[in-house]
Amino acid sequence: MADLACSMRSLSIQAGVDLWATIHRDADAAVARDRLMSSAVRALVLRHSSFPDALACNLARKLADDAIDAPGLAGVITDALEDDPDIIDATVTDLRAIRERDPACPDLLTPFLYFKGFHALQAHRISHWLWRHGRQHLARHMQSRISEVFAADIHPAARLGRGIMIDHGTGLVIGETAVVEDDVSMLQEVTLGGTGKETGDRHPKIRRGVLIGAGAKILGNIEVGEGAKVGAGSIVLDAVAPYTTVVGVPARPVGPRNTCLPALTMDQTLPHDWVI
Structure with missing residues (x-):
């Protein structure tokens, strides 16, 4: 070893x-x-x-x-x-x-x-x-x-992996207990925040290969699974399963299961027939 x-x-x-x-x-x-x-x-x-x-x-x-x-x-x-x-x-x-x-x-x-x-x-x-x-x-x-x-605005205690692309960066907020794993891509005005005045472990856990669109807000101690995609402008309050695309306010799953890591392809499109 x-x-x-x-x-x-x-x-x-x-x-x-x-x-x-x-x-x-x-x-x-x-x-x-x-x-x-x-x-x-x-x-x-x-x-x-x-x-x-x-x-x-x-x-x-x-x-x-x-x-x-x-x-x-x-x-x-x-x-x-x-x-x-x-x-x-x-x-x-x-x-x-x-x-x-x-x-x-x-x-x-x-x-x-x-x-x-x-x-x-x-x-x-x-x-x-x-x-x-x-x-x-x-x-x-x-x-x-x-x-x-x-x-x-990224809290010093937040844990961020490698191979991360923060495109533009303007308006990005990442809270104290957030975790962002390797090979994640996110655009401007993304928030990885809490839901109120709770203390302790209270921020999102973003797993490998996730793509987070511009303006998306992911709130609370929830997990966004490996290979997931969060559509622009979405508000995510519940856990997102691996290789799943979510969009909307509040965000809901749409379309078929992702077959690759969206963060690497940067494919931000959504199914044309998606309905929340």
């Missing part, structure tokens, strides 16, 4: 190196196409020796304020990345997921520099690390800045 773990870690490190090389090529091409981009691209990509260093710089520059400056935040982010290499592994997987699923994404450089859904998710990974290490006030400061800068 130890040999397998080492082998998997080596593959993961190589994947990160390959991704960084690709981003470097994308950056060189961007500068060649438009010299006005030279200063920004060099500051955020080309002058950095590694992907973690560039990620720390990029997030710190966006989240810094009068209370905590960019060098201070970059130091905190670097500490988290060095202590928990799984954060970088997850970030690499997230970037590749965006490139594969988003037709508006032409390369890896674009989401790394500009996609605030990606930025909010990676900044949350840092705030979650702070939360787990007993630094709750700094974690909440990060949460506040993520909300202010990226318009996404």
